[in-house]
Amino acid sequence: MCESDPFAATLMYVEMPKYYTWNQSTKKFQRRKQGTPVPDWPQVFSTDALGRMYTVHPRNDECFYLRLLLVNVRGPKSFAHLKTVNGHQCQTYREACQLLGLLENDSHWDLTLADSVVSSNA
Structure with a gap:
């Protein structure tokens, strides 16, 4: 994930759920499509989601x-x-x-x- 996505490379593992969702069928994280836009990062959205x-x-x-x-x-x-x-x-x-x-x-x-x-x- 962090090798192919420059934004993900700025995050710690615990921050991932705020910007990404887990796709159960592909077993990969994918960027959120809705939420608050992240300044200076086009097509990146954040939410108040918490991960476990x-x-x-x-x-x-x-x-x-x-x-x-x-x-x-x-x-x-x-x-x-x-x-x-x-x-x-x-x-x-x-x-x-x-x-x-x-x-x-x-x-x-x-x-x-x-x-x-x-x-x-x-």
Whole structure:
């Protein structure tokens, strides 16, 4: 979708229902034909439509990180595109999330715990 439609490439996945409908027979998004015209984008219309995106438990690792990327990356073109950060092809969605700064780094907790062990033994 984002490869063939320049407007779609400006959107995040969660914004798609506002401008596109899902065509069940073709299994593809198609632009809305009615609604409020979008300035500077001919033949693009918006509505107040809301889409649904399922929640995913963090224990379901790759699905959780895939969802995290979908709500934070504009114009994803493919699953491989979601795993690419600054030209680097990540092995996992988690790694891509980490490189994009979407995950907290626990290293400060590791240092704090290590310091407390040293302090308690002194």
